[in-house]
Every structure is written in structure tokens, then in C-alpha cells.
Amino acid sequence: MNGYGGSILRVNLTDNKLTKEPTPPELARDFIGGRGFGIYHLLREVPRGADPLGPENKLIISSGPLSGMLSAGGGKCDWTTKSPLTNGYASASMGGHFTAEMKYAGIDTIILEGISPTPVYLLIDDNKLQLLDASFLWGKGAIDAEVALKNKHGEEFQIAAIGPGGENLVPYACVNHDFGRQAGRGGVGTVMGQKKLKAIVIRGTKSVPVADAQAYRKAGIDLYRACIEAEGHDEWTRYGTTIVTSWCDEVGALPTRNFSAGSFEDGKNIYGPVMRKEIVITDKGCFGCPCPCGKYSRSRRYGTYVEGPEYETIGLMGSNLGIGDIEAVAEANRLADDLGLDSISAGNTIAWAMECYEKGMLTQEDTDGLDLRFGNIEAAFAAIKKIAYREGKLGQLLAQGVKRAAEQIGKGSDKFAIHVKGMEQSAYATHNATAMLLAYMTCDVGAHHNRSWAITYDLQVGRDKVVPEKVARIIWLQNFRPMFDVLGSCRLQWVELGIDRDLYVPLLEAVTGIHRTWEDLEAVGDRIWNLTRMYWVRENPGFGRSWDLPSPRFYEEAPKTGATAGQITNYEDVQCLLDMYYEQRGWDDNGIPTPQTLQKLNIAVQTH
Amino acid sequence: MTATVRPYGILKEYINHQNETQVAAGQTIRQAIQSFRMPPEVVALVLVNDEQQDKDYIIQDGDYIKLLAVIGGG
Amino acid sequence: MRLYVDSAKCSGCRACLVACSLNLFNESNPKKAALNLIGHFPAPGVYEMKVCTQCGNCAAVCPTECIKLNERGAYYVDFAECTLCEACVAECPEDVMYVRVELADAAWKCDLCGDCVQVCGTGALWIAD
The missing domain is CATH 1.10.569.10 (Aldehyde Ferredoxin Oxidoreductase Protein, subunit A, domain 2)
Incomplete structure (x- = not known):
């Protein structure tokens, strides 16, 4: 399949069983990759009510069609699981070089299942797949473990490893890779530790098939030139x-x-x-x-x-x-x-x-x-x-x-x-930035900034303004920005260099053979956003509006010093933001997608 | 006694979409920014001769000043 | 003309490797590239990049004379004539003469196409006399 590694690797740690199955073309068509693959497998394969730290939970690592390709920043993979931190949806984006090795080993998705009786690590060397004893690594720091595994297997291998935090099941443990890149948020490292999987060591040397190599070369170089020549x-x-x-x-x-x-x-x-x-x-x-x-x-x-x-x-x-x-x-x-x-x-x-x-x-x-x-x-x-x-x-x-x-x-x-x-909450104080506050309130993993980021928009429109335009902006960003995590390419080239996002359209077409506009991609983003919402609904009885409230610090306690001294968002405005958000999303007053919205997006999730 | 100001990206709007403009030395960067009716808080980074300075820096003769906007954050 | 590299500017991103394989083989595969990236991490925390200097040592020892000059004045491997004898590999002072039989049916090296320079975002690579 053009633009894809072509297979799903299933690793059952309980039984030491490693199997490969083809990536279904209709899955690639409807969910494209990365985060899209993650939520698809999570909803289908992890039973409702599963203990995040039980054998039923799975850790799903997915690359996308632009991962590892000549796409400016194609270094992203998505780590999806049921979060031991929040009991809801967790999806962490990891940069570095791991995702490229996945693709070139012919793998789009690694699904980690079950629990190993003893510490192991997973070796993937193209078609050679093995679970190996990791007792010599257990207890080591993630960086020491990476050094040890590079020394053992060679410089060409890429490594993703957990540290003692993951081994000791701290619910916000991360996965460390390439001496400083992480799948950081939501406890993906915790789930890996619970499965007694210390590390994944991977190398891929196969070529990834593309639909049109010459068009791919041209579109790829055009995208790079736009980034390199961008002002700033x-x-x-x-x-x-x-x-x-x-x-x-x-x-x-x-x-x-x-x-x-x-x-x-x-x-x-x-x-x-x-x-x-x-x-x-x-x-x-x-x-x-x-x-x-x-x-x-x-x-x-x-x-x-x-x-x-x-x-x-x-x-x-x-x-x-x-x-x-x-x-x-x-x-x-x-x-x-x-x-x-x-x-x-x-x-x-x-x-x-x-x-x-x-x-x-x-x-x-x-x-x-x-x-x-x-x-x-x-x-x-x-x-x-x-x-x-x-x-x-x-x-x-x-x-x-x-x-x-x-x-x-x-x-x-x-x-x-x-x-x-x-x-x-990540590192933006939101006492007086109502769009950014809403972004945190409604982010699908909890208080994280990467789905939508809107402080400049707050400044532009008026920081304390609570208007439908701000809400629309947040929704657009939530549908659009995570698509980079679906494609497997970093969003920062668009975010920070301001390049024309339409440069990705011919690239994606040359790689996959499928023409998709950003409008098409945003529709997929909208669908994924509603699916992740339904995951929260399915897993948490009583889930609803109160779960979307921010820390009271942002509506009860104005800062005493600094640029926002004396400034605060009213509680009524917090509620008003949610009212407008739910309405624009097609969700009910309690923040649950309505049957009509789900039908429109062709979503069927059994929640009870 | 002048310096050159080069706003990047969307900040060009404030100087009629030119690439550069001249400002008088002796004033602060904040004053120069405000003279373009540019809100100081839309300027993310000020580089004077490629060194970061704050907006209270007093412009010297011959300075080359780059103004960068925050586009999209993290 | 030849390719130059300033390793101190290299960020280890491997864009050059993908571009290289695409031009050389019409395939997307950074393992089939003619630049040699070596990371030294966690300490001292530097990248080392080796590139072909077009010194011609490989061509000089090739028993089948399949390493030839192209229109850019660069040595390239005529894939059809290469016998995979590996004589060139040992002669390369920069370790950028490749024979990997599991990946390709011929030796490969830099033919100075310049695509790596096009995609290098940190100015680590350039072509000059």
C-alpha cells in the first residue's frame, strides 16, 4: 500500500506471541494513520471498563503516511492507550527517528498486548521479531538503557525505553527516545512498564512504496524549500x-x-x-x-x-x-x-x-x-x-x-x-486568555496545549472576550492541528514558519496516491475528535460537563503580580464558553455528542 | 541617527507591507513599535544586531532590529 | 565540484538521506543513501557527517571500471557493471562507498545530484569546487 509500511505488528507479551497482519486499506482510507489508527484500535480492541493497568489495556504505536518520508518533519508517531493518569483517552506524540524505522521495517502500527511475566524488550530488525530478556536493563535509567541497547545492537537501531518511573507505575511516566525525545503525556510509559516491556529496539531497511516517486521528490523538495526560505x-x-x-x-x-x-x-x-x-x-x-x-x-x-x-x-x-x-x-x-x-x-x-x-x-x-x-x-x-x-x-x-x-x-x-x-496543565497560564482556557478545558487528553493553541488569537480578539469566533477558532484548530499527528509529520513547520499548508496536499497525494484537500483532512479530524470524546463517555460513567471545567485558580484567584495582575476569567464566562463550544460541536448541554452529530459523522460507539 | 527595523511575517502589515523601515535612534524599541501602531505584545522576539533585547532597549545609531511575531505557539 | 559538510551545523535529521535515496534509486529509503551520519550521544553530543569528496580512489581500484565520471564531473557507479567485489569500499577514506547486498544489487556512492543540499535546513551541506 503506497505510503505505508503495510502491516500491523501484534505483540502479545503474556504468551510471547508476535504476529503480523496487513494494514487494512479501508482503515488507511478512513483513519489515515497515527492518532487515527490509535483511537480506532483502542475503541475496538480494549474492552469497556478495562483497567488501564490490567492485561486488557493495550499500547498502540502508530506512524502515518508522511512518517519517515521526505516530508519536512516526518518524525512523528502516536502512542495511544487507556490512560492510567486520567482513566480516559491518552495519545502522546513522539518525535525523533523511531517512526521512520517502523515504516522502513514495513510496520504501520505496533499493538502491545498483555503482560509479560518477566522484564523483556522487543527487538524488531526488519522481519526478525523477538522478545528478549531485559533483566539486565530493569532498574536502569532510560538514557543508560538506550546506551546499553545501542552498544548491543548497533548505531542504526532506534530505541524507545522507559525509566524507573515507568517500571514503578507512576501514572505520568513517559517513554524516552533518541536521548531526549519523549512520548510524554498521559502515562504511556506507565502502561509499557506495567507490561514489563523495558524497551523497543527497531531497525528497518526496506523501501516504502510511493504512488509517484518523481512527484514525491518534487513535492517533498518544494515543502523543504518553503520551510528553509521562510522568514524567521x-x-x-x-x-x-x-x-x-x-x-x-x-x-x-x-x-x-x-x-x-x-x-x-x-x-x-x-x-x-x-x-x-x-x-x-x-x-x-x-x-x-x-x-x-x-x-x-x-x-x-x-x-x-x-x-x-x-x-x-x-x-x-x-x-x-x-x-x-x-x-x-x-x-x-x-x-x-x-x-x-x-x-x-x-x-x-x-x-x-x-x-x-x-x-x-x-x-x-x-x-x-x-x-x-x-x-x-x-x-x-x-x-x-x-x-x-x-x-x-x-x-x-x-x-x-x-x-x-x-x-x-x-x-x-x-x-x-x-x-x-x-x-x-502544560505551560500556559490562562487567567486571562479565554480561548486558550477553552482549549485546555476541551482538549481530548486533558490540559494539554498541542491540539489547539490560541493565545495570540486571544490577544488579537481581546483577551477577556467570550465570543463565538473564539470558540470556532478552537474547534477549527482541534480538527486541523491533530491531523499532523495523523499524517505523522510535525505541526511546527506550519505553526512556527507559517508555510502554506497546501504544500502537503500534493506531497500526500504523491506518497499515497489519494488526493485529499485540507477540507477532507479536517473532516477526518472532526470525526476523530468526536470518537475520542465518545471514548471518555464510554469509559467514565457520569462523564460530562463538569469534567471540562478548568482549575478554579483561573476563575477564582487573580494573580497579584505580573502582566495579568488582577485579571481573571469569570465563572459565568467559563460556562458560557462551554455552552457555545457544545453548540458549535453539535453536543448536548452536558457535552455529549448528540445522536444526530454521531450519525452525521458516521460514528457508532457502544457506550453502555 | 537612525536604525533599520525589519518586521517579520504578519508584522509587516504595520509598515504597509514593506520589508524594512527606518526609525530614529534614541527612543526605546517599545516607542518605535507603538509609533507603527503595532501592539507591543504581538511582538514575540526583538533581535538587535542578532542579540535578543527587551522592548525597553534604547535604539542606537545603525542598529538593525528584527521583530518576530508569535505565529502559533506550541 | 564536490559536496562539503560542516558537521557542527548538522542536526542529524536525515532529510539528506531520504532525498539521496530518492534521487539515486528512485526509492524512499534512508538506508540506501550515500552520506554517512554518525551520532555521538549522549556525550559529547555531536553529529558527525561524512560525505564523498570525489577523490576517485574508488574508481582507481575498481576492477571492472564501473565507477565513472558523469556530466557533473562526479564519480558514479554504473550499476549494471558492478560485480559487488567491494574493492572500492576498503579504499574510501570517508566510509561513504556502500555495498549492502541485502539492499541493492550494486555498490553505490554520491553522484553529486545536489538534492541533499536542497533539503538541508541548517546549511550543513553545500557544493563547491
């Missing part, structure tokens, strides 16, 4: 995602001290140019990227290397912890990567604990003696390690995620647990 290409590439740090600080979107403010008085010390000057040693690109945001850094102070930190980690392990020290942020980032924790959820959860500590809701007895003040670098490092090993009272508390930790502590600490649906 050089500046973006120099700083990567950290290009926004100073701006977020200026407009009050930089999460500071557990999102109590959006500007940080030590912000200047964690801005992109400071980082570039102080610690960056090379640009590090994902597969096929002409504008690599990856920055590889060395800390002299700690004697360590890390990819990043990128903006999210700077926000959550820097300003949000009150740490204005780029080298310390880099080291916190390295710890999280190596220990296999999502740096967003970990930073967010530790910030909550710091606020609890400063408010006396947690004492030194609860923190195992740590002086868990904002800005205490050593305490932050110690907390990260405790979480990964579930060590002591603090480690056990925070290794549940911020929602459950706040439920355990009580005392009103849930008011400043910054999450939606149990997923910790």
Missing part, C-alpha cells in the same frame, strides 16, 4: 520552542509558582537566548526536520548532557517552581528524562506540593524532611527522584498525579491543583 526560519531554529519564553513572561502566560501568576521576576535568566549562550551545544533534529527545535545542552555545573530544556519544561520546572536558573532547569529535565517522567506533569505536581508546603498544608514530616519552598533547586531534584521511585511519603503522594494527590491531602488544595480531567 533562522531565528526559530536558533532558539526552538524557547523563542516564546520571554514573550510568555511579558504577556502573563508563563506559569509561575504553581500558576499563581503568569510572569516571573527571574524570567530573564531562563529565556531562550540565555540558554543558547550558556548551555546549548548543538541543534538536534527529529527525522527530516528542516527547522530543528531540539537543542542539545551540556551543564558544566552538573557535568551532564540533556536534550532541551524546551519551553514546556522551562515553564514547569523553571518558573512554575520559582527556579530562575537555566542550568538547574536543564538538570531537572535530565533527571525527569532519565527517570522516565513526563516533565510537564512532574513539574506541575511538584509546584502544587511547594504551594501546599508554603501554606502549611504539607509539613516537613510529609516531605520526608525536604524544605520544599519555591525556588529550592535541590528540593526539586530530590522530589523528582522520590516520585520515580515512589520513595517516602512525598514520593508516594506525588506519584499519583496532582488530582489524586490533592484529593488525598484535602484542605482545599484541590483549588490549586492545576489540571483538567486529571491531566496536569
Whole structure:
């Protein structure tokens, strides 16, 4: 099948059974790839009510038709599972080079099933498939494990591995790859750890068939040239995602001290140019990227290397912890990567604990003696390690995620647990940015930014305005942006360089032989969005409107300092945003897609 | 005593879609931005002679100033 | 004319490898490319890229004389005449002369098509005298 590896690899870890089946052409036609394949298999194959940490849950890794191809940024694969963090839909996007090896090994999707009796890793060398003993790796950090596996199998192999956080079932454990890329959010690393699968080692050397090689070459080069010649290409590439740090600080979107403010008085010390000057040693690109945001850094102070930190980690392990020290942020980032924790959820959860500590809701007895003040670098490092090993009272508390930790502590600490649906909010403070707030409220995995991002739109329309245009914008972004995760190509070329998205149309056609406009693709995006919504409905009795509410911090407590001092979104406006959103989506007042909407999208999901 | 300002992308709208324009030295970048009726908060990054500066930087004679917009975030 | 590389600018993205295979074989397969990317991670955290300098050592030792000059003045492998003897591989000072029998029926090398330069986003690759 043109543009595809052509097969689904099914790995049953309970029975040590590895089988391949062809990727059905109608699946490729209707769901295209990546996230589309993920939700399709999740809904069909993981039974309703399955325990995310039980043998019935599956981990589904999918590439897309542009993954591994001559498509600017074709380095993305999707990791879908039932989330142990939220009990809902989890889909994490991972960059790097893993997805290309999948395609060139002839595999579109890897479905991991069951639970291995002992630690193993999966070796895929083209058609050679094996589960191998991983007892020598169990307990190792993700980076050490990657080094060991590269040494054992060779430089050509790509590796995705979990760290101790995944082994110890921390519900926001990530998968680490290529010394610093992650499938980060929602606990995909936790599910991998629960299956006792330490790593996947993969190499593919086959050619991927394309519909029209000459048209593919031309469309591919056209897309690359557009990126390379785009205004801002050089500046973006120099700083990567950290290009926004100073701006977020200026407009009050930089999460500071557990999102109590959006500007940080030590912000200047964690801005992109400071980082570039102080610690960056090379640009590090994902597969096929002409504008690599990856920055590889060395800390002299700690004697360590890390990819990043990128903006999210700077926000959550820097300003949000009150740490204005780029080298310390880099080291916190390295710890999280190596220990296999999502740096967003970990930073967010530790910030909550710091606020609890400063408010006396947690004492030194609860923190195992740590002086868990904002800005205490050593305490932050110690907390990260405790979480990964579930060590002591603090480690056990925070290794549940911020929602459950706040439920355990009580005392009103849930008011400043910054999450939606149990997923910790990523690094945009949303006290006065109503479109962005709605984006977080309605994101299909919880409070994550990558489905839709709208702070500039908020600024353009008026930050506190609650108008249908903002809602329409969010819906359009939610249907459109995740299509990059379906195609297997990164969205940042479009997002950051502003290239014409129609450049992808001839490329996709040359690769797959199927002509699809963005209108066609957005229709698929709309369908996927409603399917993921129905997954939440199916898995969580009582799911509805209240699940879409943000942290009360954004409607009850205005920041005292910074660019958004005194600014807040009214609770009535929060509800009004949902009213408009549900109406425009064709969902009922409780946020459930109506039968008419589902029928229109040709969706049938059994929910009871 | 002038400097050159080069706004990128959508920011060109504020200088009639030209590539560059001249501004007087001695004022802050913020003042120069406001003189184009450009809201300072739409400018994500200010580079003066390829070094990042904040919007309170006082423009020097001969500076080459790039203004970058935030397009779409993360 | 030949291809040059500044490894310090390379981000290891492999776009060049895909473009190379597409031009050389009319196939999408970065393992069938004529540039040699070696990552040194986690430490010291650098990429090393090796490219063909068109030194001609390969052509000089080829017993079937199947490594010839093209219109760009670059040495290329005439696939039909290659016997896979691998004499050229040992002579290549940059490790960019490839024989992988499981992937192709002939040796392959850089023929200076320039597509890698077109897709390199960091300016690590260029063609000059």
C-alpha cells in the first residue's frame, strides 16, 4: 500500500506471541494513520471498563503516511492507550527517528498486548521479531538503557525505553527516545512498564512504496524549500520552542509558582537566548526536520548532557517552581528524562506540593524532611527522584498525579491543583486568555496545549472576550492541528514558519496516491475528535460537563503580580464558553455528542 | 541617527507591507513599535544586531532590529 | 565540484538521506543513501557527517571500471557493471562507498545530484569546487 509500511505488528507479551497482519486499506482510507489508527484500535480492541493497568489495556504505536518520508518533519508517531493518569483517552506524540524505522521495517502500527511475566524488550530488525530478556536493563535509567541497547545492537537501531518511573507505575511516566525525545503525556510509559516491556529496539531497511516517486521528490523538495526560505526560519531554529519564553513572561502566560501568576521576576535568566549562550551545544533534529527545535545542552555545573530544556519544561520546572536558573532547569529535565517522567506533569505536581508546603498544608514530616519552598533547586531534584521511585511519603503522594494527590491531602488544595480531567496543565497560564482556557478545558487528553493553541488569537480578539469566533477558532484548530499527528509529520513547520499548508496536499497525494484537500483532512479530524470524546463517555460513567471545567485558580484567584495582575476569567464566562463550544460541536448541554452529530459523522460507539 | 527595523511575517502589515523601515535612534524599541501602531505584545522576539533585547532597549545609531511575531505557539 | 559538510551545523535529521535515496534509486529509503551520519550521544553530543569528496580512489581500484565520471564531473557507479567485489569500499577514506547486498544489487556512492543540499535546513551541506 503506497505510503505505508503495510502491516500491523501484534505483540502479545503474556504468551510471547508476535504476529503480523496487513494494514487494512479501508482503515488507511478512513483513519489515515497515527492518532487515527490509535483511537480506532483502542475503541475496538480494549474492552469497556478495562483497567488501564490490567492485561486488557493495550499500547498502540502508530506512524502515518508522511512518517519517515521526505516530508519536512516526518518524525512523528502516536502512542495511544487507556490512560492510567486520567482513566480516559491518552495519545502522546513522539518525535525523533523511531517512526521512520517502523515504516522502513514495513510496520504501520505496533499493538502491545498483555503482560509479560518477566522484564523483556522487543527487538524488531526488519522481519526478525523477538522478545528478549531485559533483566539486565530493569532498574536502569532510560538514557543508560538506550546506551546499553545501542552498544548491543548497533548505531542504526532506534530505541524507545522507559525509566524507573515507568517500571514503578507512576501514572505520568513517559517513554524516552533518541536521548531526549519523549512520548510524554498521559502515562504511556506507565502502561509499557506495567507490561514489563523495558524497551523497543527497531531497525528497518526496506523501501516504502510511493504512488509517484518523481512527484514525491518534487513535492517533498518544494515543502523543504518553503520551510528553509521562510522568514524567521533562522531565528526559530536558533532558539526552538524557547523563542516564546520571554514573550510568555511579558504577556502573563508563563506559569509561575504553581500558576499563581503568569510572569516571573527571574524570567530573564531562563529565556531562550540565555540558554543558547550558556548551555546549548548543538541543534538536534527529529527525522527530516528542516527547522530543528531540539537543542542539545551540556551543564558544566552538573557535568551532564540533556536534550532541551524546551519551553514546556522551562515553564514547569523553571518558573512554575520559582527556579530562575537555566542550568538547574536543564538538570531537572535530565533527571525527569532519565527517570522516565513526563516533565510537564512532574513539574506541575511538584509546584502544587511547594504551594501546599508554603501554606502549611504539607509539613516537613510529609516531605520526608525536604524544605520544599519555591525556588529550592535541590528540593526539586530530590522530589523528582522520590516520585520515580515512589520513595517516602512525598514520593508516594506525588506519584499519583496532582488530582489524586490533592484529593488525598484535602484542605482545599484541590483549588490549586492545576489540571483538567486529571491531566496536569502544560505551560500556559490562562487567567486571562479565554480561548486558550477553552482549549485546555476541551482538549481530548486533558490540559494539554498541542491540539489547539490560541493565545495570540486571544490577544488579537481581546483577551477577556467570550465570543463565538473564539470558540470556532478552537474547534477549527482541534480538527486541523491533530491531523499532523495523523499524517505523522510535525505541526511546527506550519505553526512556527507559517508555510502554506497546501504544500502537503500534493506531497500526500504523491506518497499515497489519494488526493485529499485540507477540507477532507479536517473532516477526518472532526470525526476523530468526536470518537475520542465518545471514548471518555464510554469509559467514565457520569462523564460530562463538569469534567471540562478548568482549575478554579483561573476563575477564582487573580494573580497579584505580573502582566495579568488582577485579571481573571469569570465563572459565568467559563460556562458560557462551554455552552457555545457544545453548540458549535453539535453536543448536548452536558457535552455529549448528540445522536444526530454521531450519525452525521458516521460514528457508532457502544457506550453502555 | 537612525536604525533599520525589519518586521517579520504578519508584522509587516504595520509598515504597509514593506520589508524594512527606518526609525530614529534614541527612543526605546517599545516607542518605535507603538509609533507603527503595532501592539507591543504581538511582538514575540526583538533581535538587535542578532542579540535578543527587551522592548525597553534604547535604539542606537545603525542598529538593525528584527521583530518576530508569535505565529502559533506550541 | 564536490559536496562539503560542516558537521557542527548538522542536526542529524536525515532529510539528506531520504532525498539521496530518492534521487539515486528512485526509492524512499534512508538506508540506501550515500552520506554517512554518525551520532555521538549522549556525550559529547555531536553529529558527525561524512560525505564523498570525489577523490576517485574508488574508481582507481575498481576492477571492472564501473565507477565513472558523469556530466557533473562526479564519480558514479554504473550499476549494471558492478560485480559487488567491494574493492572500492576498503579504499574510501570517508566510509561513504556502500555495498549492502541485502539492499541493492550494486555498490553505490554520491553522484553529486545536489538534492541533499536542497533539503538541508541548517546549511550543513553545500557544493563547491
